[in-house]
Amino acid sequence: MENKIFQLFAFILGALALSSCLEEDENNAIGQPSPYMSVADVRALYRGEDVQLTTDKMGGAHQVVGVVISDPASGNFPTGQVVIQNSRRRLTRGVILDFGSTTAPFVMGDSIVVNTEGATLTSINGALQIKGLSLAGVTKAKSGIEVTPRVVNLEALTTKPGDYEGTLVRIVAGNATPTPGRSAKYSGDKKLTDGNGNNIILHTDPNASFANERLWASATYTGVPLMGMDPQTQEPTITLRLRSINDVMDASGPIYLGFPESFENPSVDKPSYNMVNGDRGVWDNTIDFTTGSWKLYNSILGPTSNRDRFTGKQGIRMNQNLAAASSPYTQMNFDVPDGASKVTYIYGAYYTDASSTWWIEYSQDQGQTWTQIGPTMTEAGNWTKTATILMDISGPVRFRLFKKGLGPTSLPAIANGRFSFDDFAIYSNAD
Structure with missing residues (x-):
């Protein structure tokens, strides 16, 4: 009897499950389109001509959701325009919302839902925006959302502008060119360069709250990149708009001519390094790069992209599992003349290696003695980050990156993997 009851119970459960599955499949087959479209999908609708946004063209959607990243209070964004961004499927994209002459009452960190039915997706000087919107069609869902800027270098920004336009980014060590004097102000259009031929325009409206603040030769900038026109060449370019003076960090003097050292020349296709004392010896080589002569101790040129x-094409790779006596370093065999106000470089762990421990050192006696400057760092991973070390050094100086030998990696106690770095830049301390 118990067995028959059990079989009947199992049959009922199975029938219910089958019914549930059929209901789910039927509902999925019928389909209810989402009323929302991601900013990335909206941007994809633009194919070089204006697009009227309708539910048909938006696959049944009629709303866009995003977080406000522009700051109307600064005066550095046009009246009536708001920039929003959102993320979907790991794609972060942004767009300008244009409300005409009406001042939009939204502030940074507001999450808003925008009815786009009947509005127009257009491009003005290359910047995508949605025009013909009404404030009556916008609902604020939440406020106070903190948006973390994506760190990007000028090379990536200029190579793939569509990936970053209309989103919040942070550019480490943007260098103003020509080098500004002490009386230079932010007001107007200033060119930022990375020293490798990648340039954008830093745009500041003359009426912006920080227009008359001092423009430094180099700084880390957080802002919103938008397509625009170069005022001198009239060619399309990226213009970066800051939200306030708080978007300026790590201000310093100008980058030295020839820096950052990219370690591109010579190429590893040439015999640029050798092992000392055979296969079980140490790497110990002096190599002439573009900026001058460098010593690579237990370090090599790494070409694995x-x-x-x-x-x-390549950067510096420092060896792993070495003891303290064999600690790797890469050092300048020459001085820069006018001191240093900042050093920057990019770094990460080689492949999937464990992290390691490293720091920057400087010498003012031609490399006889070395002194650590800046923090001891330990968080390299299989990604690329930028390190920025501020300083106030006067007179001739040279630098090296020193990786501490901790012995064989034995996690979690000891992490001593291979370490990579590149684009080593030094910034003058001259007035």
């Missing part, structure tokens, strides 16, 4: 952390 999917494993080493660098821009371009």
